[in-house]
Amino acid sequence: MSEQETSKPVTAGLAIIGNEILSGRTKDANLQYLGDELNKLGIRMMEVRIVSDVPDAIVEAVNTLRQRYDYVFTTGGIGPTHDDITSECVARAFGLEFGPNPDAVKLLEDHYAARGDEFTPARQRMANTPVDAILIDNPVSVAPGFQVENVFVLPGVPRIMQAMFEGMKNRLTGGRKMVSRTVSSLVPEGRAGGPLTELQLRHPDTEIGSYPLNDRPGANIVIRSDDPEKADAAAKDVLQMLKDLGGEPVMQEPDDA
Amino acid sequence: MSEQETSKPVTAGLAIIGNEILSGRTKDANLQYLGDELNKLGIRMMEVRIVSDVPDAIVEAVNTLRQRYDYVFTTGGIGPTHDDITSECVARAFGLEFGPNPDAVKLLEDHYAARGDEFTPARQRMANTPVDAILIDNPVSVAPGFQVENVFVLPGVPRIMQAMFEGMKNRLTGGRKMVSRTVSSLVPEGRAGGPLTELQLRHPDTEIGSYPLNDRPGANIVIRSDDPEKADAAAKDVLQMLKDLGGEPVMQEPDDA
Numbered sequence: 215m216s217e218q219e220t221s222k223p224v225t226a227g228l229a230i231i232g233n234e235i236l237s238g239r240t241k242d243a244n245l246q247y248l249g250d251e252l253n254k255l256g257i258r259m260m261e262v263r264i265v266s267d268v269p270d271a272i273v274e275a276v277n278t279l280r281q282r283y284d285y286v287f288t289t290g291g292i293g294p295t296h297d298d299i300t301s302e303c304v305a306r307a308f309g310l311e312f313g314p315n316p317d318a319v320k321l322l323e324d325h326y327a328a329r330g331d332e333f334t335p336a337r338q339r340m341a342n343t344p345v346d347a348i349l350i351d352n353p354v355s356v357a358p359g360f361q362v363e364n365v366f367v368l369p370g371v372p373r374i375m376q377a378m379f380e381g382m383k384n385r386l387t388g389g390r391k392m393v394s395r396t397v398s399s400l401v402p403e404g405r406a407g408g409p410l411t412e413l414q415l416r417h418p419d420t421e422i423g424s425y426p427l428n429d430r431p432g433a434n435i436v437i438r439s440d441d442p443e444k445a446d447a448a449a450k451d452v453l454q455m456l457k458d459l460g461g462e463p464v465m466q467e468p469d470d471a
Numbered sequence: 472m473s474e475q476e477t478s479k480p481v482t483a484g485l486a487i488i489g490n491e492i493l494s495g496r497t498k499d500a501n502l503q504y505l506g507d508e509l510n511k512l513g514i515r516m517m518e519v520r521i522v523s524d525v526p527d528a529i530v531e532a533v534n535t536l537r538q539r540y541d542y543v544f545t546t547g548g549i550g551p552t553h554d555d556i557t558s559e560c561v562a563r564a565f566g567l568e569f570g571p572n573p574d575a576v577k578l579l580e581d582h583y584a585a586r587g588d589e590f591t592p593a594r595q596r597m598a599n600t601p602v603d604a605i606l607i608d609n610p611v612s613v614a615p616g617f618q619v620e621n622v623f624v625l626p627g628v629p630r631i632m633q634a635m636f637e638g639m640k641n642r643l644t645g646g647r648k649m650v651s652r653t654v655s656s657l658v659p660e661g662r663a664g665g666p667l668t669e670l671q672l673r674h675p676d677t678e679i680g681s682y683p684l685n686d687r688p689g690a691n692i693v694i695r696s697d698d699p700e701k702a703d704a705a706a707k708d709v710l711q712m713l714k715d716l717g718g719e720p721v722m723q724e725p726d727d728a
Contacts, residue, residue: 232680233678233680233695234680234682234693235502236502236506236516236517236518236519237506237507237510237515237516237649237695238502238503238504238505238506238507238510238516239506239507239651239693240682241503242502245492245493245495245499245521246495246498247495248495249493249494249495249496250494250495250496253494253495258494259493259494259495260493260523260528261493261520261521261522261523261528262493262519262520262521263518263519263520263521264502264518264519264520264521265518266517266518267680271517271518293660293664293681293683294660294661294664295660295663295664295667295668295681295690296664296667296668296671296679296681297671297679297680297681298681332662334661334662334664334665335664335665336660336661336662336663336664336665336667336668337661337664339664340661370683371683371685372685373685373686392494394496403550403551403552403593404551404591404593404594404597405589405591405593406552406593407550407551407552407553407591407592407593407594407596408591408592408593410552410553410593411552411553411593414553414554421490421554422553422554423489423490423491423524423554424550424552424553424554424555425491425497426550426628428628428629428630429630433552436491436496438490438494
C-alpha cells in the first residue's frame with residue numbers, strides 16, 4: 215500500500231473522559247495501551263486531553279482533536295448510567311442527530327433476551343449513537359462503541375477497550391513506523407546534555423530524548439526515527455559519547471515495534 | 472480565612488509534557504498524586520493536557536489552562552538536556568524574557584562546587600527562568616522549579632515533583648473540600664442506572680458517578696459533594712436503592728480527605 219511507504223506521519227489524539235481519572239481516584243490505563251498499539255501501526259499519539267463529565271468540555275475536546283489529527287479516540291462515558299454522556303456529546307460535536315441505533319438495539323435486545331435478563335431503560339441508553347455511526351464490536355460485554363468519521367468512541371474499562379480496539383484496528387491506515395533505540399547509563403544528564411545537543415543536530419532525522427532515572431543520577435536516552443538505519447547510526451554515536459564521558463552505557467534491545 | 476468558607480470551587484489544570492508519556496513508553500504518575508493532593512486542599516483538577524515536546528503545543532496548553540483555571544501545574548521538561556524546553560515555553564506563553572535567574576544560578580553554582588562537580592552549560596540551562604519568576608525549592612536535586620502568576624512549573628520525575636509540591640503547596644488557597652462516599656456492589660449498572668438517575672435528580676448538590684468494576688458486573692458508585700451531610704444523605708439512599716434491587720452493597724470508609 216503506497217501510503218505505508220511515505221514518511222508523512224499519521225497522527226492521533228485521545229480524549230479520556232471521566233471525573234474519576236481527574237480526581238486521581240482511578241488511574242488511566244488506556245493511554246499506555248493505545249500509545250503503544252498505535253505506534254505498532256505507524257500512528258503517532260500527538261495529544262491527550264483528560265476532561266470531566268461536562269458536555270461542553272467533551273464537545274470541545276472532540277472537536278479540537280478531530281480537526282487536528284488523523285484519528286481520534288475517546289475512552290470512557292459510554293455505559294448505561296446518567297453520568298455516561300460521551301455518545302451524545304460526540305453527536306453534538308458533529309452536529310448529528312442522536313438516538314437509538316437499530317443495529318445496536320438488536321444486538322442488545324438479543325443479548326439480554328438470551329440471558330433472560332431485562333433490557334432496562336438504562337441499558338437502552340447504550341444503543342444510542344449519532345445517526346449513521348459505524349458500530350464497533352464489543353466481544354466482552356456486547357454494548358458497542360462506534361465510529362463517526364475519524365472519531366472512534368471506546369469504553370473506559372481497559373480489558374473491554376482493548377478487545378474492541380483489537381477488533382477495529384484494521385480500519386486504521388498507518389504511516390511509517392517509528393522505531394526506537396534506548397541507551398542507558400549512569401552518566402548524569404548534566405554531563406551528557408552538552409554533547410547530546412550536538413548529536414541531535416548531527417542526526418536531524420531522529421528525535422533524541424533524555425529521560426532521567428527516577429531513583430539515581432543517569433538517564434535512558436531514547437532515539438526515535440522512522441528510519442531504522444538512522445536510528446542505529448544515532449544510537450551508536452550516543453553510545454560512544456557516553457563511553458567518552460567515562461560511563462558504561464548499555465544499548466537496550468532495539469524496539470522495531 | 473473567609474475564602475475557605477465559601478463554596479466557590481477552586482480549580483486547577485495540569486499540562487503533562489513529554490513525548491515519552493504520549494508514546495506509552497513512560498506511565499505518568501503525577502496526575503494521580505496531584506489530583507489527590509489538590510483535592511485535600513480543596514482544589515479541583517478540571518482538565519489535563521498531555522502534550523509533546525513541541526514549543527507551540529506547550530505554549531498553547533499553558534495559555535489555555537492558565538486563563539481557564541485558578542491554578543495550573545506543568546510537569547516535565549525542565550532538566551538539563553536539549554529536549555527540556557518547558558521553561559522557555561512558559562516564558563513565551565507569558566510574553567516574558569527568559570534567561571539566567573540569579574538566585575537559581577547561585578543555588579546550582581554552590582551545589583556543584585560543594586560536590587566538586589562541574590557547572591556545565593547543560594546544568595546552567597536549569598537556572599534559566601522567565602524574568603522575575605518565583606523559584607520553587609527542590610530539596611532532592613537542587614535544580615528549582617518556578618512560579619509565574621498562577622502557573623507552577625515542576626519536574627517530571629515523580630519523587631522530585633512530590634517533594635517540591637510538598638514545599639510549595641502553602642502558596643495555594645483552596646475552597647471547600649470535596650468529600651466522597653463510595654458504595655460498592657455487584658448489581659449491574661444496567662439495573663442500577665434507572666434508579667440512580669432519579670437519585671441524582673433528588674440530590675442535586677452531589678455528583679453521583681458510577682464506575683464499573685474491571686473484572687465482573689457491578690460498580691463503585693461514588694457520591695461527591697462539598698457538604699459532608701449531603702454526601703451522607705445521598706450515599707444512604709444509594710445503599711438502600713441497591714438493597715431494594717436485591718444487591719448486597721457495601722459502604723466504603725468515608726473519604727473526607
